[in-house]
Amino acid sequence: MSLDIDVIESMNMDRVAPFYFSRKKDEQYLITNDFGYYSYLSPWEFDDFCSSKLTWDKFIELDEKLFIKNDTYTDRAITAYNKKNSFLAYGPTLHMIITTLRCNHKCQYCHAAVAPMTAKNLDMTRETAEKVVDTIFYTSAPSLTIEFQWWESLVNYDIVQFIVEYASMKAQALQKNLTFALVSNLSLMDEDKLKWLLDHGVDICTSLDGDKKTHNWQRTYKEGDSHEKVVHWINRITAEQELRWKKGYKIGALATWTKPGLANYRNIVDSYIELWLTTIGLRWLNPYGFAAAERDTLEYTLDEYFEFYKNSMDYILEKNKEWIFLKEMMSMVYLGKILNNTDSGFMDVRSPSGIAIGGVAYNYDGGVYASDESRMLGRMGIHDFLMTPLLATGEETYRAMANSEVTKISVQSSTLDGLPWYVDHVYKPYLGVDLIYAFTQHGNVFSNFAKDDKTRIQISMLDYLFDKLRDPENEKIFRSWIRR
Ligand code: SF4
Structure with a gap:
């Protein structure tokens, strides 16, 4: 929106710090700045702000929020900018490892890309896994997360165990903070695996697409009841973590929303509340990995999605007002920036994006991709975001990643x-x-x-x-x- 010429002429640029603005439907002006601060101004306050004639109260507020220049402005602006962009100080922190392309599910939104359980040639080998870990520990970040990503990581459990043990050893020797997360449909979980994973500090996340009907329709599993299994393990993992003194622990669960799910949002939100889960994600369905035939059934328009987001958020807020604590994942990313002036570093919602420099994906065959979605494109035959294959040493691979055209x-x-x-x-x-x-x-x-x-x-x-x-x-x- 352009400013009125009279306002531009009267602007006092020595006092007014750089800002962005928009006039809302109720004529109020929303102003923001690069540190993530915001304020609402009435039309006359907006004029007063531009010409440095604000009332004292508003002046104090805008001064604190770095909309006004004074003697301390530069120092405070540097600190605030550092805080908001701290993720830029080092290389990739999130390292996603795809230990296999096999999976025992054939979910509607994924089955075109998933390999059958018989395709053992699509598992990561021990040699590849070792080189992947060597590369991860050559990257510059002081804190690292290794995430075992879909497809089903428990199918190649031996390699998961090898990576956890080898990486833990390296982390200790190199004095790096290391966390593990394992994303799994939990159908292959058993008590021994659970004990081993928790003993080794592996955090477990899963997919829950809502109530039984919606979940089992979207997540095709010929060998049993996918919903029953995942609910059993969500309860079991939560109970086991609480026994280990992690009071209030909640396993992370993600929902994938398809067209039929949008209309069913109340049941899906309720299913999270019934399991005492505290976070739900209202994520838009990415158009990767579908069979072409599935698109008509699964995909929705932007307007349909946004109507769903608003309705679901209203419902979640209603529940919170009834003292039921449930938060929405994507909104939290924005709220952190708006209310805390920090950036969670969520890869898709930051500038520059976390692709290639924040989170990278190591495919089962050693291909290093700029992100998990890039690796998914690779599965569809599009290799534009392949940064490099694994090279002889971790150092060589990391240098090739950092210097790649993709990066x-x-x-x-x-x-x-x-x-x-x-x-x-x-x-x-x-x-x-x-x-x-x-x-x-x-x-x-x-x-x-x-x-x-x-x-x-x-x-x-x-x-x-x-x-x-x-x-x-x-x-x-x-x-x-x-x-x-
Ligand atoms: S979404 Fe996950 S569980 Fe479903 S088929 Fe794909 S990899 Fe398997």
Whole structure:
């Protein structure tokens, strides 16, 4: 939105620090800045702000939020900018390892990409696993997370165990902080595996697509009742962790939303509450890995998704007002930036994107991809985001990753300061671009602001959150989400 010429002429640039703004439907102005601060101004306050004639109370607020320049502004701005962008200080922290392409499920949104249980040639070998760990420990981050990603990691359990033991040894020798997460459908879990994984500090996450009917329809499992198994293990893992003195522990569970699920959102949210889960994700379904025939049944439009997001969030807020604590994962990413002025480093929603520099994926065959979605594209025969194969040593592989064209173009194309329309948008401090999505939808890694559905989703979510934040009761609930 452009400023009135009189306002521009009267602006006192010595006092007014750089800011972004937008006029909302009720004529109030929302202003934001690169540190993540925001404020609402009435039209006359906005004029007063631009010409440095604010009332004392508003002046104090905007001064604290770094909208006003004074003698201490530069020092405070440097500290705030560092805090907001601390994830830029080092290389990849998240290392996703795909130990196999095999899986015993054939979920509707994944089955085109998954390999049958007989395809043992699609398992990671011990030699590859060793080189992967050597590479991970050559990267520069002081804290590392190794995540065993889909497809079903428990199918190649020996290699999971090898990686955990070898990486733990290296972490101790090199004095690095190391955490493990294992993403699993839990159908192959048993008591021995559970004990071993928890004894070795492996955090377990799973997929729960909601109530029994929705879950079993989406997550096809010929050998039994997928929902029954996952619910059993969610309860069992929570109980076992509590026994180990992790009071209040909740296993992480993710839902994948398809078209039939959108209308069923109340039942799905209720199914999370019944299991005492504290986080639910209202994630948009990425268009990778479907069989073409499934698209019509599973996919939805942007408007359908956003209607679902609003309804589900209203329902979740309603539950929170009844003292049922349930938070929404994607909203928390934005709320952390808005209310805490920090960036969680969520890979798709930061500038530059975490692709190649924040999180990388090691395929079963040793291909190092810029992200898990890039690796999924590789499975579809598109290898544009393969950074390098594993080389002779960890050092060589890491150098090849860091210097790859994929890394350079990923950073360049996802830094909002260089992207038209993003660069001066009121939500710039909170947005990120998903360049893999832009590439698959429009054949160009540089996201086109006007055409990118993922950008429109983020803007709609932020409109919703900023609107809700104007009610103090909602703000209190949102603050509790990011505090706990
Ligand atoms: S989504 Fe997960 S459980 Fe389902 S088929 Fe794919 S890898 Fe297997």
